[in-house]
Amino acid sequence: MDAFRYPLEQIRDKCDLVEIVSAHVALRRAGRAFVGLCPFHNEKTPSFHVNPERQIWKCFGCGEGGDVFKFVQKMDNLTFPQAVEQLAKNVGVTIERSERAAREYSDRERILRANNVACAFFRSELAGSEKAKDYLSKRGLSDDIIDRYKLGYAPDGWDGLANHLQQQRIEVADAVKAGLLVPRESSTGFYDRFRDRLIFPIVDPSERIIAFGGRSFGDEQPKYLNSPESALFAKNKTLYGLNIARKAIPGENRAIVVEGYMDVITAQSAGFTNTVATMGTALTEEHVTVISRFTTNVVLAFDSDSAGMQAALRGAPIFEQAGFAVRILSMPKGEDPDSLLRGGDVSRFTELLDRALPIPDYRIKLALSGHDLETDEGKTAALREAIDVLAEVDSAVERERLVRFLAKYHPNFSTGTTLAEDHIRGEVSRRKSRRARKGAAPAGRAATPDQQPAQAISPVQRWERLLLGIILFSRADASKVFDVLSPKEFTGEQTRALAEALSRQYSELGKIDQEDLRDRVADSPAEGLLLDLLMGLDENELNHPLDDVIQRVMADKSNQRQARLRELAPKISDGTIKGGDPEFDEYWRLAHESSFGPLGR
Numbered sequence: 001m002d003a004f005r006y007p008l009e010q011i012r013d014k015c016d017l018v019e020i021v022s023a024h025v026a027l028r029r030a031g032r033a034f035v036g037l038c039p040f041h042n043e044k045t046p047s048f049h050v051n052p053e054r055q056i057w058k059c060f061g062c063g064e065g066g067d068v069f070k071f072v073q074k075m076d077n078l079t080f081p082q083a084v085e086q087l088a089k090n091v092g093v094t095i096e097r098s099e100r101a102a103r104e105y106s107d108r109e110r111i112l113r114a115n116n117v118a119c120a121f122f123r124s125e126l127a128g129s130e131k132a133k134d135y136l137s138k139r140g141l142s143d144d145i146i147d148r149y150k151l152g153y154a155p156d157g158w159d160g161l162a163n164h165l166q167q168q169r170i171e172v173a174d175a176v177k178a179g180l181l182v183p184r185e186s187s188t189g190f191y192d193r194f195r196d197r198l199i200f201p202i203v204d205p206s207e208r209i210i211a212f213g214g215r216s217f218g219d220e221q222p223k224y225l226n227s228p229e230s231a232l233f234a235k236n237k238t239l240y241g242l243n244i245a246r247k248a249i250p251g252e253n254r255a256i257v258v259e260g261y262m263d264v265i266t267a268q269s270a271g272f273t274n275t276v277a278t279m280g281t282a283l284t285e286e287h288v289t290v291i292s293r294f295t296t297n298v299v300l301a302f303d304s305d306s307a308g309m310q311a312a313l314r315g316a317p318i319f320e321q322a323g324f325a326v327r328i329l330s331m332p333k334g335e336d337p338d339s340l341l342r343g344g345d346v347s348r349f350t351e352l353l354d355r356a357l358p359i360p361d362y363r364i365k366l367a368l369s370g371h372d373l374e375t376d377e378g379k380t381a382a383l384r385e386a387i388d389v390l391a392e393v394d395s396a397v398e399r400e401r402l403v404r405f406l407a408k409y410h411p412n413f414s415t416g417t418t419l420a421e422d423h424i425r426g427e428v429s430r431r432k433s434r435r436a437r438k439g440a441a442p443a444g445r446a447a448t449p450d451q452q453p454a455q456a457i458s459p460v461q462r463w464e465r466l467l468l469g470i471i472l473f474s475r476a477d478a479s480k481v482f483d484v485l486s487p488k489e490f491t492g493e494q495t496r497a498l499a500e501a502l503s504r505q506y507s508e509l510g511k512i513d514q515e516d517l518r519d520r521v522a523d524s525p526a527e528g529l530l531l532d533l534l535m536g537l538d539e540n541e542l543n544h545p546l547d548d549v550i551q552r553v554m555a556d557k558s559n560q561r562q563a564r565l566r567e568l569a570p571k572i573s574d575g576t577i578k579g580g581d582p583e584f585d586e587y588w589r590l591a592h593e594s595s596f597g598p599l600g601r
């Protein structure tokens, strides 16, 4: 009902769609429109258009489109009234609210208000704390920088913030949802989550304070404490510093990813504005998707300790799989971006950026640095490790380049380059065929060393596989899943066959039994897939939220269907496909599913 009273026209007139979209998508002008990479589906060539005159947007890739309300609604995952409220507030239009509407004022707004009040509190506490000011100035942070990043201090004690929030009439429930207060376990009441910590507000691309990071001064653990997840804050897609970096990344056509808040602040302040950090979690596909809206070039500048190197080696392939050109910066021992740049000298960091290495080169460098290359034993051991890396490089050109580089470290190098190179090439191909055998069928079955590489799996099938894995390890109720997504609807031959076997087994036995299942699928298309899942799924993957997996299968299926429809539509209209052709029937079946089917939008 309240929606009818919203002054929609007035709000829409005051909003600049191009500006609002630009907070999330790098747009460039193309004639009278602006184009960029769609934030709602994965793409490499821009099909997302914004028309500034009509204040509408449309993606020709996934078909989404609408006005400014629709954009904010989808982008921030809001209901229509929430989107209207948010935009109205940003452009200063007051909305008369009924008592009921006021009560239902969204969680997000309430959390945001609590965060804003808390941020102001932390900032004024910083102004009064010699200890905190001292600490920041020792780390080279000027007052300007402190203001720019809204840095603050959470005082020692249990209820400094709690009392302040009460004075400011922030409801306790909201402060708890925001993660600022924590309910006491032993008695009633609440206490401050952040105590005696330096506070880094986490600001999203729309300049909203969505969470806080708190750093301890001494050795208190944890060194970094973040707000818990909330309606506003999802760790796996939040990047610290993106509100500033998003303006610089498209121009530089490169993002620098670092580990900590201080690294971001120091790097951005030294002029490397295209720097962001994950929120104390490992890099996720979601982080990569966020960055891919601005660039597909990335440099990972992680700490020089082994945790940092491991994090870089785990993160780099995620970028690579998303089509990024990835380089890893080799950080000198004991350094991080903050320590390198703190003195204000940008030349060393610039040089290290320029010398950042592709993934295999970086791994080889690590292998070489772990051994004493003055001795033949050291050289041989280093070579053995490096050859393992080489065996995993798919491109023959790349492999050849690295063979030539490695030959220098071969004990026979002095007697003949070709000999050393040939020896390395031989070792690499031996290693490669061993890997191929291992990756093929298990022992006892005919294993062909020169097997075709595994067939490419479409995104929807990747999620279908995970979904089946979750059922297979009894992490979800099979009947519930198959009620939503029937086995017939799985898109791959293998996944469909396994889904059918799982569903049949569940209805016959009332449970999933892995042994029994292996008998059931022997010699069927599902056999290989079942083995893959039994061997290859790890705990992390199995703990992926079920709802999310189902949703992704659905969304990817719908994308696939849309793509096929777009492919067939012109042929239907120009008469290449006529009634009676199988493709004609397919078109109408897909069209029907897409508007009425269980998966239709």
Ligand SMILES: [Zn+2]
Binding pocket: 038, 039, 040, 041, 048, 059, 060, 061, 062, 063, 064
């Ligand atoms: Zn799209």
